[in-house]
Amino acid sequence: METEILKVSEENLDYAAKRAAQTLLDGGIIGLPTETVYGLAANTYDTDAVRKIFRVKGRPQDNPLIVHVSDFVMLKDVAEVNARAVEMAKVFWPGPLTMVLTKKPVIDQVVNCGLPTVAVRMPSHPVAQAVITAADVPLAAPSANISGRPSTTSAQHVADDLKGKIPLILDGGNCEIGVESTVISLVGRHPVILRPGIISIEMIRDVFPDTEYSEAVFKEVGENERIESPGMKYKHYSPRAEVVVIKSTLQQFIDYVSARAGDGVCAMCFDSEQEDIMIPSVSYGKKGDGFSQAKRLFTVLRMMDKLGSVRVFVRAPDETNESMAVFNRLYQASGFQVVEL
Ligand code: TXA
Ligand code: MG
Numbered sequence: 001m002e003t004e005i006l007k008v009s010e011e012n013l014d015y016a017a018k019r020a021a022q023t024l025l026d027g028g029i030i031g032l033p034t035e036t037v038y039g040l041a042a043n044t045y046d047t048d049a050v051r052k053i054f055r056v057k058g059r060p061q062d063n064p065l066i067v068h069v070s071d072f073v074m075l076k077d078v079a080e081v082n083a084r085a086v087e088m089a090k091v092f093w094p095g096p097l098t099m100v101l102t103k104k105p106v107i108d109q110v111v112n113c114g115l116p117t118v119a120v121r122m123p124s125h126p127v128a129q130a131v132i133t134a135a136d137v138p139l140a141a142p143s144a145n146i147s148g149r150p151s152t153t154s155a156q157h158v159a160d161d162l163k164g165k166i167p168l169i170l171d172g173g174n175c176e177i178g179v180e181s182t183v184i185s186l187v188g189r190h191p192v193i194l195r196p197g198i199i200s201i202e203m204i205r206d207v208f209p210d211t212e213y214s215e216a217v218f219k220e221v222g223e224n225e226r227i228e229s230p231g232m233k234y235k236h237y238s239p240r241a242e243v244v245v246i247k248s249t250l251q252q253f254i255d256y257v258s259a260r261a262g263d264g265v266c267a268m269c270f271d272s273e274q275e276d277i278m279i280p281s282v283s284y285g286k287k288g289d290g291f292s293q294a295k296r297l298f299t300v301l302r303m304m305d306k307l308g309s310v311r312v313f314v315r316a317p318d319e320t321n322e323s324m325a326v327f328n329r330l331y332q333a334s335g336f337q338v339v340e341l
Contacts, residue, residue, distance in 0.1 A: 003163045007171045021134035024238045031144045031158040032179030033172030034123040036096045037151040038158045039141035045246045047110045056165045062114040065140040070132035084186045095126035097199045100185040129211045150301040178295035179325045196324045220336045230317040236332040241309040243334040247316040248341035257313045290323030
């Protein structure tokens with residue numbers, strides 16, 4: 001299949017949105033930018049198209065998709081909207097927050113893998129909004145990467161993974177945020193964060209102080225364990241190389257990696273640390289600045305593959321506020337290999 005990559009600007013937004021909507025309503029699946037990462041989108045109500053998403057990504061059949069809406073009418077079509085959801089939407093939507101709510105009957109089990117719930121998000125990216133509005137249906141969309149690989153934050157990343165497998169990629173430039181949305185369950189007694197994102201637990205606790213992290217955020221979950229976020233079960237965000245996260249001072253890091261230098265051994269560090277590190281190293285952002293790290297993280301993880309790395313030592317980010325999202329992705333990419341010096 002020929003993959004068209006269509007550059008979208010303010011001038012052709014309307015045209016691009018209509019083209020995309022037509023492809024979606026004809027049963028096609030497309031790559032499109034959001035403020036977090038690129039999505040691989042289908043018409044939520046077209047079960048054949050949704051099945052294509054799983055096929056093309058190689059996504060496990062029991063990992064449900066996020067449904068993207070552009071207004072509250074669409075939200076109410078797909079989910080039971082409780083008081084907490086209304087409050088959260090007021091504060092954080094449109095934006096990088098996904099709410100897990102009780103589903104409405106219209107959600108087919110192919111979308112949410114037969115769960116009683118559905119995950120819903122209203123993206124703020126103008127291209128995503130324009131496409132949903134033009135299609136006038138909610139769009140089911142996971143991140144636009146081959147399952148298990150780092151998510152995609154540019155049209156080029158999407159093409160690297162999916163060229164020849166989908167008809168259309170809308171190129172909206174680099175994603176502003178760079179890591180996927182915060183996923184929060186609002187169906188239990190307390191709000192539970194299933195996946196940390198740029199909207200941090202600290203921000204959410206300003207609205208609902210009783211918000212907690214799911215256990216799955218901190219530990220590897222076994223194949224048969226019951227988990228609220230099915231996505232946490234699978235290895236994620238992995239370059240082909242082995243990733244090891246190092247919690248230490250810069251000097252300890254330098255000593256540790258120097259002692260382990262060798263073919264294909266690389267480092268991921270913070271800005272201006274490269275010159276002091278004896279092995280090939282790439283910065284993934286400013287020290288202590290989760291926003292700048294989030295924006296570059298997946299690009300650098302993908303770069304590690306291009307450099308032919310076999311082992312990557314990573315300077316650990318902080319574990320508070322927006323940095324927690326970065327720590328979580330690295331923690332998962334490493335298969336929970338963290339070395340504390
Ligand atoms: O920022 C994002 O959220 C991006 C953009 C494209 O919107 N999408 C994204 O989708 O990251 P995906 O499929 O890569 O991740 C969806 C996550 C998975 O961890 C999945 O298990 C979880 O959301 N999820 C989806 N539906 C759920 C449900 N009903 N209950 C619990 N977790 C759910
Ligand atoms: Mg994903």
